[in-house]
Amino acid sequence: MRLPGSIQVSDELCARLQMMLEKSPTFRSQVRRIAAAPQLYVRVKLDMSISGRTYRAVTKICRQPSGEMVAAIAIAPFGDPAEWLAHEFEHLIEQLDGVNLSDLERRGQGAWKSGNQMFETERAIRTGRLVWRELREPAIHPHFGESAVVESRVR
Numbered sequence: 001m002r003l004p005g006s007i008q009v010s011d012e013l014c015a016r017l018q019m020m021l022e023k024s025p026t027f028r029s030q031v032r033r034i035a036a037a038p039q040l041y042v043r044v045k046l047d048m049s050i051s052g053r054t055y056r057a058v059t060k061i062c063r064q065p066s067g068e069m070v071a072a073i074a075i076a077p078f079g080d081p082a083e084w085l086a087h088e089f090e091h092l093i094e095q096l097d098g099v100n101l102s103d104l105e106r107r108g109q110g111a112w113k114s115g116n117q118m119f120e121t122e123r124a125i126r127t128g129r130l131v132w133r134e135l136r137e138p139a140i141h142p143h144f145g146e147s148a149v150v151e152s153r154v155r
Helices: 011-023 025-035 082-096 101-107 122-136
Strands: 007-009 040-046 057-063 069-075 111-115 118-121
Touching: 007 011, 007 025, 011 025, 011 040, 011 082, 011 122, 025 082, 025 122, 040 082, 057 082, 069 082, 082 118, 082 122, 101 111, 101 118, 118 122
Parallel strands: 007 040, 040 069
Antiparallel strands: 057 069, 111 118
């Protein structure tokens, strides 16, 4: 699977996103859902200004009068971005699902303000962690069946 044209990723993140697509069924599902939204355009890039913040990623969504949504996802330039990418993609899917974050926060149902005009959700946290776990599961070697696990280590 390849990223759709509606999702543009900076060069530094391309290899990691491709690996996420290959190894994580949850991330593949997220990408399919975002790709199916005809008026959603996403840009993902590393952002040096996030260093030293209390968060590792942030998404800003602009809704155009035409109905188009443009999302700019900024990821901290340190550590493994996989969990944060999946987390932010889930925030986009929440918007596609019509989730009213202010209403959820008001009712104490899995959303809260994490800063000025910023929300956090249990759903995005769970999804980011799930993708992170999927990426760390050992691969099943196709020639030996499910009983033979192949581990790879980077030296």
